[in-house]
Amino acid sequence: MNTRKIVQGVGFFSLRLAALVNGTALAIIVWFMVSRGWRAISWSFLTMPPTDSMTRGGIFPCIVGTLCLMGVALVVALPVGVASAIYLNEYAAQGRFVRIIRLGINNLAGVPSVVFGLFGLAFFCIVLKMGVSVIAGGLTLGLMTLPVIIGTSEEALKSVPKTYREASLGLGATKWQTIYRVVLPSAFPGIITGGILGLSRAAGETAPIMYTGAVFFTPELPGSLFDEVMALPYHIYVLATAGTNIATTRPLQYGTALVLIALIFGMNLGAILLRTRIRKKMRL
Numbered sequence: 001m002n003t004r005k006i007v008q009g010v011g012f013f014s015l016r017l018a019a020l021v022n023g024t025a026l027a028i029i030v031w032f033m034v035s036r037g038w039r040a041i042s043w044s045f046l047t048m049p050p051t052d053s054m055t056r057g058g059i060f061p062c063i064v065g066t067l068c069l070m071g072v073a074l075v076v077a078l079p080v081g082v083a084s085a086i087y088l089n090e091y092a093a094q095g096r097f098v099r100i101i102r103l104g105i106n107n108l109a110g111v112p113s114v115v116f117g118l119f120g121l122a123f124f125c126i127v128l129k130m131g132v133s134v135i136a137g138g139l140t141l142g143l144m145t146l147p148v149i150i151g152t153s154e155e156a157l158k159s160v161p162k163t164y165r166e167a168s169l170g171l172g173a174t175k176w177q178t179i180y181r182v183v184l185p186s187a188f189p190g191i192i193t194g195g196i197l198g199l200s201r202a203a204g205e206t207a208p209i210m211y212t213g214a215v216f217f218t219p220e221l222p223g224s225l226f227d228e229v230m231a232l233p234y235h236i237y238v239l240a241t242a243g244t245n246i247a248t249t250r251p252l253q254y255g256t257a258l259v260l261i262a263l264i265f266g267m268n269l270g271a272i273l274l275r276t277r278i279r280k281k282m283r284l
Contacts, residue, residue, distance in 0.1 A: 033258050040255025049219040054239065055248050059256050064221050065134070065229030066263065069213055070199055072138020072225070073145060078195045080142075081149030085191075088150075089157040090179055109147035114207035116144040121211040135225040137213015144208055145198040152194025156187035189275040196271035200264045206233040232260040 048058035092098045120140030130136040160183050168178040184191075202208075214234035222229050239253045240246065 037254030037258035040251040062230045062232045062235045065231045073141035076142035085153035117208040117211040133226045137209045140208045140212045141202045148198035153191045156190025160186045189278045193271045193275045200267040
């Protein structure tokens with residue numbers, strides 16, 4: 001009994017220590033960015049395009065381009081990911097074939113983002129002749145987040161008690177009616193949360209979009225899905241490595257990074273608030 005308590009205590013201490021280390025690292029990173037980037041934040045910085053070879057001005061085209069890429073990725077990845085999760089959890093016979101599919105999904109989740117960028121360049125930009133565009137970059141980001149959305153959606157579906165399905169089927173509902181009217185509403189908070197969290201991770205990726213959707217500089221806002229755009233993560237990379245005057249643009253680099261962190265934080269916070277609100281409505 002004492003041995004079990006000691007092992008349990010060591011395990012809990014290790015978990016608390018890991019959480020403390022991660023929280024401390026996150027706090028240091030956020031403080032570092034805020035302390036160096038808050039001076040660059042202003043209304044003109046958020047609403048103006050870059051000027052003077054990107055040594056002055058703002059990041060408005062980058063914000064719009066990032067939101068456009070995220071929108072395309074969401075429209076593509078969320079329906080396909082949820083449909084795949086429904087098939088794997090509700091329809092597919094659990095066996096070797098499904099295990100192979102899940103293994104492939106898990107492997108795709110661990111593929112480096114630069115590989116998805118090279119695939120998007122070869123397939124969407126060259127084979128399908130989309131060129132460097134919003135749709136090519138959004139499709140690439142959608143493919144990259146698809147394994148995460150499938151995994152989180154499947155876990156959300158598994159969390160729905162089997163008694164819900166049995167009660168619905170016992171009342172005469174078909175399998176699809178049960179899934180559509182009982183299972184999906186119950187799993188929706190987890191599904192939407194996983195989808196937004198996956199896309200918020202993709203919002204900070206540079207490699208997939210630098211080959212497929214983002215460009216060094218363009219003052220024009222996208223007029224169609226086939227236009228090229230600027231994006232926040234690629235803009236940070238350009239300012240920090242390939243700008244005309246890297247030292248001069250240092251405040252802009254930190255300011256852009258701070259805006260990107262705020263955007264990702266806002267998406268995560270929105271996902272949490274949406275999940276909480278939906279769960280409260282379901283309990284009423």
